[in-house]
Structures are given as structure tokens and as C-alpha cells.
Amino acid sequence: TGPLMQTDYTTAKNWIPDLGHWDTIVFLSSMMFAFAGLEVAPMIAGRTRNPQRDFPRAMAVSAAVIVGIYMVGTWALNTLLPAGKTDIVAGVMQAMHAAADTLHMPWLIPVMAICMFFGALGQINSWLVGPIYMLQEASREDNLLGDRIGKLHPVWKTPAFALTVQAIIVTVLCFSTFISPSVAAAYWILTALTPITYILPYLVMFPAFWRLRKTQPDTPRSFKIPGKVLPAILPALGFLSIAFAVALLFIPPSQIDMGGYFQY
Structure with a gap:
């Protein structure tokens, strides 16, 4: 026999989020951020055998997997900790402590901490280095941002100036x-800045898709949304969803003391 579940799932309030106040659903934007990455699809379409058939299937499967991972992870976290007391x-480390105490395995805590450290280190490398190389390539070919951004280091062959600007x-x-009034507030501000900077270009991408589909309907494409209604509805829904997600991030969450609207 194991310990009792720390969160009572027999009541509806622990299954259905409180949608009555905007400041209680601001974390929805972070979840929507998990679905980002549509701009990578054109790079893969040319290498897919049948993108017209496989792309819708892949998007449906990936969406289901992402939602499933969030649900299972949240359920596991709230099994070990009460939903209202999770920091x-x-x-995550609170849950690891609870699991280690329950299993009488204290050595599990440093192991999981090291795993999380290397996972975060990999994310930092991809987020910091990847976009800089994209800017460097764009600036080198079209000189969009000036010569210095696209210039490589003579020895290490890295965009040194761009990396320096990014570091500053x-x-x-x-x-x-x-x-910030607390560590939690600072953490949330940095967490909110990430989706904002990443998904803002989507507000341009969706109208661009609609415009190109209207002005160049006969252009050969690896994947093409069928019909005449869906190509108009889907970008509109995408644009509204992204705009809603960005707007939510400017609302201080009720679960964290942000020091008021002005300071936030």
C-alpha cells in the first residue's frame, strides 16, 4: 500500500480550472508555448514522402502527445503534493523530495537534480546559440542587420559580435x-518573456500565410491546406490564439505576488 493521493480528484474544482478571473489562467500561455515550432515544418516537408497525407497526422499525434505529457506530469506532481501548495x-524538486521520502531513497534527490541541470544546460545552449546563427546567416546573405552581425570570429568561426550583444x-x-518582490516573481517574469519573444513572429506569419495563399494560389507547395474555407479559418484561429496568449502574459498571475500591475 502506498500513501494517499495528496490532491482530491473526486471534486470538480480540481479537474476544471477557474475561468472566472483572467489572472488565474495566465499559465495557459506557457502551455501554448509547448506547441510552438510550426516554422520548422517547411524545412522537413521536402524530405517527407507524402507531406499532404503525413503532416496532418503528425500534427494530430504531436498535439495529443504534448497534451498527454502535460496531463500525466501534472497528475503525478499533484499526486505527491497538494495542488495548492506546489511552488x-x-x-518539481518538491515532488522529488516527496517521492524520495516515500520510497526511502534520499540518494534520488541529487541524481534528479543533476539530470535537471544537464537538461536545462542543453536548453540554454539551443536557445542562445541557435537563434544567433540564424541571424548571422540572414545578415550574411542579405545584410539585414549590418556587416558586424554576420561577421565570424577569425579563429573560432563563431558570430562573436552577435553573441556579445546577446550576452549584454x-x-x-x-x-x-x-x-522583483520574490524569486517566484522573477522566475515568472523570465518565463513569460520567453513565450512573448518566441511567439510574437507568429502574429506576422499567419497573416502572411493568408496573403500568400490568396495572391499565389497556384504556387507548388509540399503541403497545402485543402479547400477554400480551411485556409481562411485556420490562420485566423492561429492569429487570435497567439494574440490571446500574448495578452494573457501581461496580466499578473494571482498565485504570485508581482508587486502590482505597474511594477509587473
Whole structure:
């Protein structure tokens, strides 16, 4: 026999989110961020045997997997910890502590902490280095951002100037979190900035899709949304969803003391 479940799932309030207040659903934007990555699809379409058939299937499967992972992860977390007492910053480690205590395996905590560290390190490398190389390539070919952005280091062959500018911007943003009233508030601000900077281009991409589909309907494409209604409805839904997600991120969450609307 194991310990009792820490969150009571027999009541509806623990299954259905409170949609009566905007400040209780701001975390929805972070979940929507998990579905980002549509801009990578054109790079893969040319290597797919039958993209017209396989792309809808792949998107449906990936959406189901993402939702399933979120649901299973949340359920596992709330099984070990009461839903109302989970810390936004250290919630995962709280769950690890609870699991280690229940299983009488204290050595599990440092092992999981090391695994999380290397996972976060991989994310940092991909997020910091990847976009810089994209900017460097765009600037090198079309000189969009000037010669210095596209210039490579003579020895290491890296976009040194672009990396330096990025390091300065990131440092300023990190120091700006010191005015936050708590660690949780600083963590949420950095968490909110990530989806904003990433999904804002989608507000341009969806209208661009609609415009190109209207002005160039006969252009050969690896994947093409069939019909005349869906190509108009889907980008509209995508645009409205992204706009809603961005707007939510400007609302302070009720679960964290952000120091008021002005400071947030």
C-alpha cells in the first residue's frame, strides 16, 4: 500500500480550472508555448514522402502527445503534493523530495537534480546559440542587420559580435529581475518573456500565410491546406490564439505576488 493521493480528484474544482478571473489562467500561455515550432515544418516537408497525407497526422499525434505529457506530469506532481501548495519555482524538486521520502531513497534527490541541470544546460545552449546563427546567416546573405552581425570570429568561426550583444541584453534582463518582490516573481517574469519573444513572429506569419495563399494560389507547395474555407479559418484561429496568449502574459498571475500591475 502506498500513501494517499495528496490532491482530491473526486471534486470538480480540481479537474476544471477557474475561468472566472483572467489572472488565474495566465499559465495557459506557457502551455501554448509547448506547441510552438510550426516554422520548422517547411524545412522537413521536402524530405517527407507524402507531406499532404503525413503532416496532418503528425500534427494530430504531436498535439495529443504534448497534451498527454502535460496531463500525466501534472497528475503525478499533484499526486505527491497538494495542488495548492506546489511552488512555481521548485515544484518539481518538491515532488522529488516527496517521492524520495516515500520510497526511502534520499540518494534520488541529487541524481534528479543533476539530470535537471544537464537538461536545462542543453536548453540554454539551443536557445542562445541557435537563434544567433540564424541571424548571422540572414545578415550574411542579405545584410539585414549590418556587416558586424554576420561577421565570424577569425579563429573560432563563431558570430562573436552577435553573441556579445546577446550576452549584454540577457545580462540586463537578468539584473532587472532583482527589483522583483520574490524569486517566484522573477522566475515568472523570465518565463513569460520567453513565450512573448518566441511567439510574437507568429502574429506576422499567419497573416502572411493568408496573403500568400490568396495572391499565389497556384504556387507548388509540399503541403497545402485543402479547400477554400480551411485556409481562411485556420490562420485566423492561429492569429487570435497567439494574440490571446500574448495578452494573457501581461496580466499578473494571482498565485504570485508581482508587486502590482505597474511594477509587473
